[in-house]
Amino acid sequence: MSVPANHEFFIDPGRCIGCQACVHACSECDTHRGHSMIHLEYIDRGLTTQTTPVVCMHCDSPTCAEVCPADAIKRTADGVVQTARKPRCIACNNCVLACPFGVPKMMSQFELMMKCDMCYDRTSTGKKPMCATVCPSGALYFGTREEIEALRTSAVPTNRFRFGGQVIHTKVNMMVPANRSVEYVDVASALNEAPTGQDIELNILTDRRPAATTT
């Protein structure tokens, strides 16, 4: 069993509404039952309410697997980077610290790294991952390229990400503007940039209500 080649994962953090549905659905997957592998982050709680779901990007050359001293992380022929093999993982935490997307989770009680495996029990039989099944806003979408192109006319998928001198190719795609030729998503450049959104007046809770009108 393997994930069909024409089924792809498309993520669009800008559409995330922080509903947590993906977090709860994730733990229903049989390959990591009871443990949610998706991250739902507030990107900067001091500035914005924006949230972002982070799934494993399933890199072509996974840094997590390369830095694993136990050779426990394997990428299957369909390009899915699997959770660490249980007999081999020695819980060293290298993968957790090395992943440029910050994906793997260390389950210390099990002496085991676990991570998003694209709900392999589902996707390898033609179903969608749990998170993409329940996402109400389309931040997580799983389907064919034709479907996403028809749904999102202003966006195109890219699977190239840059971190300093390193460009990483992934199996999972991120939606970027169609009318801007984006060679790659320069993640490290965001180190010097602020989040995007609408300025929030932080003093909205202070007593600045208009004076009550008396009739």
Added chain:
Amino acid sequence: MNERICATIWGGAATAALALLIVLGSRRLDHFDAALIGYTFATLFATFGIAYRYAMWLQRPPTWRYWVRGWQLFLQPRLLGRNLIQLARRLGVMFALNAFIWRRGTLRGAAHWCLMWGCVVAAAITFPLVFGWVHFETVPGDLNAYRAYLFGFPTMAFPIRSWIGFAVFHGLVWASLLVIIGVMLAMKRRMTDHGAAALQQFGEDYLPLIALFAISATGLMLTASYTWMRGYAYDFLAILHAITVILTLLWLPFGKFFHIFQRPAQLGVSFYKDIGARSEQVACRRCGEAFASRMHVEDLIEVERALGYAYELANQPAEHYQWICPRCRRSLLAIAQANLWTGLRGGEPLLLDAALTDAPPATAP
């Protein structure tokens, strides 16, 4: 030196060392049982394969880094006493009890514990007997007693028809029963667990169980043959048992069983983590939160460079992406994507100063 040549030398050295120990331990083959020669050669081959693969594995940059670091930290004179106590505790909790595997799942824990102890007991009995390191002789003047000899030196004697004699001579039976229970539990899990079904492979997950079951079942058939069936088909069963054992030994370096030899690395890593937790922690160069030990981050940077990764951040104060904590990495991915959409989806880069100033609200038009 080419890594394959290096591994071949280690494989050859380990095989030669075992061959020498067999000759010495069996007193120049005096106590070596020639009927077991097939087992001996299969073991020597397995030794070469295991040492070769171990040496290849050890030469990977991350493995070598943590192998050396693990020993350096473990052998530090001022920590050696504490480390030895921890080692004894961890050998008991992690290895003898398999505590972490039980936490992964009761069925998984029970299956692994039975399989592991069955194999440990069987190996502890079989290999010394095959190598001629242990043999039994009748006590002179007492035909009802046996004496065990270890490396040719006499040890304890015991009556043949006693509980201790029964327990010793049926050691492999007890081991087989443990292994069969373990195989059944593991098979049940593999046949009923949807998660396991999605990931398991025949060669990696079923074949080891089948091999262990074949060894145990044919071994028990031998006992049944000579105990209750007056040796019926004993020669055939002996050959069948030898084939199952020898094939498994030959396969030992290649398949899932290799984790037996990799797994002790967990102990080295546990000392690495202990000392890392007590040493200087580094703060993320974006959010300022401590997230790992400096030793670990610096080691990873070196490992990544050795592997050919270039996560260096030229002209940025952070210097290397490894100095950014995993949580910030997740946020940065979203910020980078949002910035690509600036001017198209609405919103503008939020300015920290503007957002935090206590400016009066804009007047509604």
